[in-house]
Amino acid sequence: MEEGPYKYIREGHGKISRVIRLGTRKSQLARIQTDSVADKLKELYPDVHLEIVAMSTIGDKILDQALSKIGEKSLFTKELENALERNEVDIVVHSLKDLPTALPLGFTIGAVLERESPNDAVVLHPKNAGLTLDALPDKSVIGTSSLRRAAQLKKRFPQLEFENIRGNLNTRLRKLDEKDDYAAIILAAAGLKRMGWEDRISQILGPDDCMYAVGQGALAVEVRARDKDILEMVSVLHHPDTVLRCIAERAFLRHLEGGCSVPVAVHTEVKESVLYLTGAVYSLDGADCLKETMQTIIAPNSAAEECVQDGVHVGVTANNIPASSKAAAEKLGVDLATLLLSKGAKDILTTARQLNDAR
Numbered sequence: 001m002e003e004g005p006y007k008y009i010r011e012g013h014g015k016i017s018r019v020i021r022l023g024t025r026k027s028q029l030a031r032i033q034t035d036s037v038a039d040k041l042k043e044l045y046p047d048v049h050l051e052i053v054a055m056s057t058i059g060d061k062i063l064d065q066a067l068s069k070i071g072e073k074s075l076f077t078k079e080l081e082n083a084l085e086r087n088e089v090d091i092v093v094h095s096l097k098d099l100p101t102a103l104p105l106g107f108t109i110g111a112v113l114e115r116e117s118p119n120d121a122v123v124l125h126p127k128n129a130g131l132t133l134d135a136l137p138d139k140s141v142i143g144t145s146s147l148r149r150a151a152q153l154k155k156r157f158p159q160l161e162f163e164n165i166r167g168n169l170n171t172r173l174r175k176l177d178e179k180d181d182y183a184a185i186i187l188a189a190a191g192l193k194r195m196g197w198e199d200r201i202s203q204i205l206g207p208d209d210c211m212y213a214v215g216q217g218a219l220a221v222e223v224r225a226r227d228k229d230i231l232e233m234v235s236v237l238h239h240p241d242t243v244l245r246c247i248a249e250r251a252f253l254r255h256l257e258g259g260c261s262v263p264v265a266v267h268t269e270v271k272e273s274v275l276y277l278t279g280a281v282y283s284l285d286g287a288d289c290l291k292e293t294m295q296t297i298i299a300p301n302s303a304a305e306e307c308v309q310d311g312v313h314v315g316v317t318a319n320n321i322p323a324s325s326k327a328a329a330e331k332l333g334v335d336l337a338t339l340l341l342s343k344g345a346k347d348i349l350t351t352a353r354q355l356n357d358a359r
């Protein structure tokens, strides 16, 4: 990568400072998420000059197809990475869920922030206010384009029907409210909360109803791998438990060779120095399911050491998370994927992929 057009400002007294630029998609959720990271950085480093640069990505432009059909998981991330590569931005904030499990060479996740609720939520058409999925009339249509959500919910609620719904959160909520096409839609609780729409959540889906997507509810900060200053700066944002859970989840998906176009779901927990990972793969109708749980011991929660000297932040890297714990989390994900593969996960995923492509 070349040294490119970093941005600098003159601060008076001849002092010249680099402006740290945060790249974001233009959707309201992406902006809210990026603003929240900028606010945290501003609080930790009051003297740093931050600027937010918004751009639209291919994923935002193709609105008429289900994401599982377009395939590519990097749809939402590629253009932002191009901007990182050209040094036009220094930091990109993503929903971790949207980040491929293997990043292109030269990029790295500098921080994973404390996870919001990872669960999915039911948002009802206003005419159904007060109901739950159980209580909706037979053949009610539920909007979701996620193969993972549809597979699990079809199994659990066979009396309901499922149809695609696309667009960003604003669009989907508008499609729900303004038309009569859907009785309810399923969305990530985290996104709804960040948008300030928590009051639209009528039901949170627990693990027996619908396990969540790898990385759901967590924000990731992507940076250039060689940019040590920025890496150190953002690493204070790391949340140890979230990091370990997401390392395990992403290792699981990577080893399954999943991606966003397959029905794979997870559930993780950290309790008393033990990390638990439940992972599952489903056929498109949810009838075939492989689901297992494994666990590993991790080091006691070493709450982020405040690396402050004389009131100045001297930086922390992810060293507040023991390397042995990160390795154990990674191994847990790989081991669980290996177990599911030995039971036939590959066949289920291959068939699901083929059927979905043929639809």
Ligand SMILES: NCc1[nH]cc(CCC(=O)O)c1CC(=O)O
Binding pocket: 095, 096, 097, 098, 186, 187, 188, 190, 191, 215, 216, 217, 218, 219
């Ligand atoms: N697929 C798009 C997407 N990516 C991240 C979120 C929600 C926020 C998060 O999971 O962190 C959403 C919307 C949704 O799935 O309802």
